[in-house]
Amino acid sequence: MKGIFPAVLLIFAVLFPFLFRDYWLYVATISLYYAILASSWSMLAGHVGLISFAHAAFAGIGAYTSALLVIHQGLPVPVSVLVGALVAALFGLGIGALTLRMRGPYLALTTLGFSELFRISITAEYGLTQGSIGLKVPLMIEGDRVLSYYTGLALFVLTVVTLTGVLRSRVGLFLVAMREDEDGASTRGINTVYYRLVAFVLTSAFAGLAGGFYAHVVGLVSPQMTRIGEMGLILAMSVFGGLESLLGAALGAIILQGLTEYLRIFTEWRLAIFGALVLFTLKLAPEGVLPRAYVYAERLLDRWLGRA
Amino acid sequence: MLFLSQLANALVIGTLYALMSLGLSLIFGVLKLVNFAHGEALMVGGYLFYVLASLQLPLPLALLFSTPLLFLFGVLLERIFLRTPYQRKMARYDEYVILVTFALGIFLQNLAFPIFGPYNRQAPSLFNRTIRLGELIVGGDRMSGALVSFATIGILIFFLYRTSLGKGLRAVAQNPGAASIVGIKVLRMRSVAFGIGITLAGVAGALFGPIFLVNPEMGTSFAVKAFVIVVLGGMGSVKGTIFGAYGLAIVESFGSILLPDPTRSLAYKDAYGLLLLMLVLLVRPQGLFGEKERPA
Numbered sequence: 220m221k222g223i224f225p226a227v228l229l230i231f232a233v234l235f236p237f238l239f240r241d242y243w244l245y246v247a248t249i250s251l252y253y254a255i256l257a258s259s260w261s262m263l264a265g266h267v268g269l270i271s272f273a274h275a276a277f278a279g280i281g282a283y284t285s286a287l288l289v290i291h292q293g294l295p296v297p298v299s300v301l302v303g304a305l306v307a308a309l310f311g312l313g314i315g316a317l318t319l320r321m322r323g324p325y326l327a328l329t330t331l332g333f334s335e336l337f338r339i340s341i342t343a344e345y346g347l348t349q350g351s352i353g354l355k356v357p358l359m360i361e362g363d364r365v366l367s368y369y370t371g372l373a374l375f376v377l378t379v380v381t382l383t384g385v386l387r388s389r390v391g392l393f394l395v396a397m398r399e400d401e402d403g404a405s406t407r408g409i410n411t412v413y414y415r416l417v418a419f420v421l422t423s424a425f426a427g428l429a430g431g432f433y434a435h436v437v438g439l440v441s442p443q444m445t446r447i448g449e450m451g452l453i454l455a456m457s458v459f460g461g462l463e464s465l466l467g468a469a470l471g472a473i474i475l476q477g478l479t480e481y482l483r484i485f486t487e488w489r490l491a492i493f494g495a496l497v498l499f500t501l502k503l504a505p506e507g508v509l510p511r512a513y514v515y516a517e518r519l520l521d522r523w524l525g526r527a
Numbered sequence: 528m529l530f531l532s533q534l535a536n537a538l539v540i541g542t543l544y545a546l547m548s549l550g551l552s553l554i555f556g557v558l559k560l561v562n563f564a565h566g567e568a569l570m571v572g573g574y575l576f577y578v579l580a581s582l583q584l585p586l587p588l589a590l591l592f593s594t595p596l597l598f599l600f601g602v603l604l605e606r607i608f609l610r611t612p613y614q615r616k617m618a619r620y621d622e623y624v625i626l627v628t629f630a631l632g633i634f635l636q637n638l639a640f641p642i643f644g645p646y647n648r649q650a651p652s653l654f655n656r657t658i659r660l661g662e663l664i665v666g667g668d669r670m671s672g673a674l675v676s677f678a679t680i681g682i683l684i685f686f687l688y689r690t691s692l693g694k695g696l697r698a699v700a701q702n703p704g705a706a707s708i709v710g711i712k713v714l715r716m717r718s719v720a721f722g723i724g725i726t727l728a729g730v731a732g733a734l735f736g737p738i739f740l741v742n743p744e745m746g747t748s749f750a751v752k753a754f755v756i757v758v759l760g761g762m763g764s765v766k767g768t769i770f771g772a773y774g775l776a777i778v779e780s781f782g783s784i785l786l787p788d789p790t791r792s793l794a795y796k797d798a799y800g801l802l803l804l805m806l807v808l809l810v811r812p813q814g815l816f817g818e819k820e821r822p823a
Contacts (some may be wrong), residue, residue: 270625317805321812326559327625328754329808331563332801335751343794398619447747451633458626487641494634500628502608505617 226338226464232372236365244364250277250476251371255378255429255457257472258465259422262382265462266391267418268398272450273314274328274426276337277307279445281427282434282483283341286356289435296359300431308420315419320412322401326419331447338445353441358435367436370449374432378425385421386465394418438491448490455493458500461507470509531607533780535663539673542777543734545769546676547749548756549683550727556763560624564632565728566746571635572597572729574643574743577650586653592677594726599723604631605718613717625788632746639743656790672734679730683723683763685692694719702764711808728753749795753781755800759807761817770815774802 236244260274281303288299301499314333318325342350348354360366385391396404397411405411434440443449452475460471475493504511547569554562562568575596579589583747607629612620644714652668676738686694698706699716731749732741756775760767782799786792807814 239537267621268622270622272629315806321808323621324625325758325808325812327563327629328561328758329804332751332804334803335747336798338792339797343791382532416801447744448633448637449628451637454626454630454633458630464781488637488638491641494630494637497630498608498627498634501623501630505623 226230226429228466230242230351230469231377236368240427241364244368246477246480247473248364248368248371249433250473252429252433252436253370253456253472253476254454254469255375255432256426257460257468258375258379259382259425260453261457261460261462261468262386263418263422263463264457265464265468266386266398267394267415269319269415269419270324271419271423272327272447273334273337274422274453275353275449276330276334277311277423277426278430278433279337279341279429279440279442280307280310282356282440282444283354284427285431285441286354286434289357290354296435300428300435303431303434304424304428307430308424311420311423312416315416315423319415320420324369334447334450338442341354341445342442348442351442353439353443356438356440357437359432363439371432371436373384374428375469378428380411382421382425382465382501384420390414390417408527434468451490451494452495455497459508461510463506464510465506467509475507479500529784531663533784534777535665536669537671537780538773539665539781540604541674541773542680543731543738544752544756545678545772545775546716547728548736548753548760548766548768548772550679550724550731551753552757552760552765552768553720553727554724554764555757556698558605558613558717560609560621560628561762562721562724563625563628563750563768564604564635565724566748566750567632567635567723567727568597568601568746569732569735569749570639570741570743570746571600572732573650573736574639574648574732574744576733576736577648577741580651581583586651590653593733594730597726597729598722600729601722602718604725605721609721610714614714632750636743636746645743647740647741648736649667649741650733652737660815666738668737669797673740675734676731679727680769683727687765688723692719751797751813752800755804758804758814761814764814764816767814767816775803778803 235247239247256274260271263269263271279299283303284306285299285303287298288294288302289296294302306322314329315326318329342351344350359370386394393404393409396407397414401411416456424475427436430444433444453472456472456475457468458471459467459475461467479489482492500508547565550568551562551565554560554565559722572593575593576589579592581588584592609624612623617623622766629814652671654667654671656667658665658667658670687697695706695711695717696716698709698711699720703713706716732745735745735749752775757768759774760769760771770822778799779796783792783796786795
């Protein structure tokens, strides 16, 4: 049962461009961007127990780095996107080295400050970034929507497979041990600061990767993508989908992004609704709405099969 | 002259910063959590004052009426979102409170957008005339804001150190277990602390309203400043928070005349605080007046 679900999802995702075209395919591509962000953020928040508010900012770093490299240096898109991810990882390393020595909410505080500072600087440095108007970016693969979608899907699968691999390895065990009992883990000889830093840098790199991809799909990067509201969206997706499940968070991203398209009519209320959704989820089903629905569905299925 | 006027400005703004940060510090001290919705509490206070003032209420009365509403709002939030997880010793409580307060902030901010629109609103100020002290000119809105903040901080300190309720709050901040043994109701103190914290932020928002403008996103930059101040001074320390507030105001005030380009220097005013934060984290992570964290 456990292995079937992701396989069915993957088959559906691969077949998606044959079922939907143009608009909904584009929506799906964008939701893959959010899926990468939400699943990497949920690994950090759910499995490592680190809450960073700079995930959207790291995506912005990836996007701007890649955009500027393509525009000014003429680098090919795949290379510049990778460099963008690397730069995001470097920023993650800097912030992590500064804050991860301490326990408590220092990471959350510093990343929130950093995220604001980043948004302010890219808005102010008009000469380089065109400020709040945004920077026009060349599209990837000549704007071919189907191939862009598959690129996004490949990046998403890469993210989930890599992060799941890390979580299932020795390092993953260390991370969970640290989350449950930090002093216990460190007396067993785990260098807790080091492994926290590794997890933070890794997830920051994936955020940067997602950002670079997004830039060349949408064709425009602007300070909008690093707003606090964007971070709220990523948080809502992860919490709704379940913080302790990478796939759940990704599904949460896809569902909420799909909802966003339906809710376009009352755009203004969208983030307020999602904010309320997070508050309700945290209060009533802190493990996430999707994991709970999954358990109910399984129970229902068992009962149904049992009677048949 | 530039030096003097910048200094005067720093002192005025610093007093306002102290007011908003003391709320954050009090909440941290008693509830042991960082309220990531603090900026939005400030925004709510700003709008509340704006609405009450546009009902033609006399301004001092508007300010006075907004305080019990803000306190009630804070107590309500604590009861709904923070009490049960604390009581039931929820697993991974630390992450939960960060998520829930941040989500609350996002919710309030985006509730304000459709209700009030994205525009800047200017709330009327308590006192309009500019004040001249020799060559020094201070805006009446700033001056009255600073004076009201100063008085509020005075009342708060008196309350915390001289009344039994205030002593109860400080006892819970120091040691909740011991406090409950001597008969202090820890849960009630937590509600009260959150209510007072939100009220302080809201009053600061009302006083900021005439000086900076009121808009749904005003909270974020002030919240970041309050975080910087509280980390700078040492989390949970009243003295440290006040020093931190003036420290940040001075750094911002003099930092902004360092860059020649005026639009840039205005944009990067917020950056100085962050640089200060990074410096503190590097050199003295427990803050100027904080106690060093002891591993269990």
